[in-house]
Amino acid sequence: MQLAAASGQPSPSRLGTRVERLPLARYTTIGVGGEAEIWFVETLEALAEAVEQPYRILGGGSNLVIDDSGVPERVIRLSGPLAKADLTPDPELSDPASGLIVTGWVGGGTPLPGLLRKLQALGWSNLEGTVGIPGQVGGSVWMNAGTRFGEMFDGLHTIEIVTPQGVRQVTPDDLNWGYRNSDIPRGHIISRVRLKLQQSTPEAVRERMEQADAARKGQPKMKTPGCAFKNPGGVSAGLLIDRAGLKGEQIGQARIAPEHGNFIVNLGGATAADVLGLLRLVRGRLAPELSGPLELEYEIWPEEAAADLR
């Protein structure tokens, strides 16, 4: 989708939409990002209107670094009912005899960690391998987020997608999804999903969550967008950064985490320029020992702000 500069002034009074110009730093886990016109959208009708002009869809901002200048497009954030989960089993689609549960609609803006806590309490299995991922359901489905213990597509029945062309529903079988990839084009908005879960027990689900969580030991607990670089050719990017003596390097208020070289953290008051500076520093230092450039794990908005890091 072509994205161009947004035009005109926000109109704050549409039904199901609130429009405000705000710093995007509030909506990213690294806590950087300049201003944009944010459209908090609560209904499918409002969403249809929001996509009439150039837009970006923002989830939990846990895989994003947004430039200090912000973005020119309107930024859509799913809110209200589109950020809530109806976990009532659908009687038509569920099968109590086999323990199959197909839920009501779960909004794309629903925070994944809270959803997983509810599923654990109910003893409903299939998504516990995604524990510790701080995104929203929509963003996590879009990239099929996961760990070696499981991924989002382990627990999906139906995905509802909104584009300027309208609303459609697909199933995982309709998509050529794979590792960290849903096959849903960028900019297509995952508005809601129905989850496909298996009845288990709260204890068993908790046990598997604890296992997946234990694998995160050593990750920093500070403001961060997660891992910075993909592992080049299967070698740990964190290890390479550590060996190059870059752990603890700091630019402004951004630092390469001393606990884990592949995490950049905001010490408080960091700017996107600080974070991008560290990403460039790592890429430059490791370039001589790699056959190709280190690839970024997270996205940078707008893309032109760091074209050299692509």
Ligand SMILES: Cc1cc2nc3c(=O)[nH]c(=O)nc-3n(C[C@H](O)[C@H](O)[C@H](O)COP(=O)(O)OP(=O)(O)OC[C@H]3O[C@@H](n4cnc5c(N)ncnc54)[C@H](O)[C@@H]3O)c2cc1C
């Ligand atoms: C501490 C930490 C640990 C992490 N661990 C993991 C991990 O183990 N595994 C893993 O896979 N990831 C991990 N991540 C990365 C990140 O949390 C996931 O990729 C997450 O799924 C991103 O979801 P989000 O809602 O935050 O998306 P955002 O960061 O807001 O957006 C990322 C992309 O998704 C798109 N998007 C957002 N919402 C929607 C929607 N409703 N419809 C369509 N597209 C949408 C955005 O446009 C953007 O292109 C980690 C991040 C952090 C900070």
